[in-house]
Amino acid sequence: MSIAAPQLSWAPDAPLPALLISPLSHLGLMQVTGEQNRSFLHGQITADVNALDANRWCWGAHCDPKGKMLSAFRLFAIADSMMLLMPKELLSSDLPEFRKYAVFSKAELDDVSAQWTILGITGTGAADWLHGQFPQFNREQPLCQLEQGVILNDGERFLLILPTQAAAERVQEMPLYHHSAWQALEILAGYPGLDAAHQGQFVPQMCNLQALDGISFTKGCYMGQETVARMKYRGGNKRALYILKGHCSANVTPASTLELAMEEGFRPQGTIVEAVQNGDQLLLSAVLPNDTPADARFRIADDPQSLLALQPLPYTLENA
Known part of the structure; x- marks a missing residue:
């Protein structure tokens, strides 16, 4: 049994x-x-893996030697396995980078995307629906281990991760929304939906990982740690992830050019990370100079x- 194609859409407004x-x-x-x-x-x-117990999840980043x-x-963990949840495009290109160093450890890394279905669940009825499906679900717990799979609690949003057959049975005949609805919520949360085209461009602080507790500055060495630490302690970071909303009739992708309104006209500014469109409504996240004025106006070059x-970001960027 497979999950039916989602038919519904949702606009942030x-x-x-x-x-x-x-x-x-x-x-x-x-895995x-x-x-x-x-x-x-x-x-x-970047994350402190040793401090992560079976009932929690956290953000993290994998960096190259330059940070x-x-x-x-x-x-997060499922039983004894550590799991990294990320866009499929990133996974396919980052897995070989991880494997370069795994040959020196008793660790194996695999793309297990085909074995699992990931469901984003939110709304005022989300917690009640999950409890009805899984009586052991506790919304006060950051991560709930199930007999098959897990539930990640992200405040008002939940990620239900189940084997594909089990997931299909749970949502059979349920109205399903296109994944762009979830992407819009992730953008509004200020999350780093990094695109494969932007690999190797940003240190973690440029995508606000420090504000999401995705960087440990006390755990010791990891790939790119010297650069990440220098950005914090020497103030070297000059960029941050921002949320932008407005209207646009052109199709927008991370490759589109974002332009800032200046007195003399417009000039290219920043890099689009993730974008969601519904009609002419546009919501996106972009890495911009961290001194960008709050009243700045932008357009898409096309x-x-x-x-x-x-x-407004839903968190502060102090000590970036």
């Missing part, structure tokens, strides 16, 4: 449905197994009539 269930087909799972899986990851990524991100992900304004 519309009220949120009481129950929004979205198959997140754009996301994948990397790290073996007796040294935790110690291997601990020496590779530039190859991926950003949610990290549509001179477009207009975008900064939206």
Whole structure:
């Protein structure tokens, strides 16, 4: 049994449905197994793997030796396996980079995306629906281990990760939303939906990982750690992730050119990370100079009539 193709859409300006269930087909799972899986990851990524217990999840990033991100992900455990949840495009290109160093450890890394279905669930009825499906679900717990799979609690949003057959049975005949609805919510949360085209461009602080507790500055060495630490302690970071919303008639991708309104006209500014469109409504995240004024106005170069304004971040960027 497979999950039916989602038929519903949601725009950020519309009220949120009481129950929004979205198959997140754009996301994948990397599994790290073996007796040294935790110690291997601990020496590779920004997160403190050793401090992560079975009932929690966290953000993290994998960097190259220069401290530039190859991926950003949610990290958690299913039984004895460590799991990294990230866009499939990133997974396919980052997995070989991880494997270069895994040969020195008793750890194995695999793309297990085909074995699992990832469902994004939100709305005022989300917690009740999950409890009805899984009586052991506790919404006060950051991560709930199920007999098959897990539930990640992200405040008002939940990620249900189940084997594909089990997931299909749970949502059979349920109204399903396109994954762009979930992407819009992730953008509004200020999350780093890094695109494969931007691998090796940003240090983690440029995508606000420090504000999401995705960087440990006390865990010791990991790939790219010297650069990440220097950005914090010497103030070297001059960019941050911002949220922009407005209208645009052109199709927008991470390769589109974002332009800032100046007195003398417009000039290219920043890099689009993730974009979601519904009609002419546009919501996106972009890496911009961290001194960008709150009243700055932007447009998309392919549509001179477009207009975008900064939206408030749901967290602070102190000590970036």
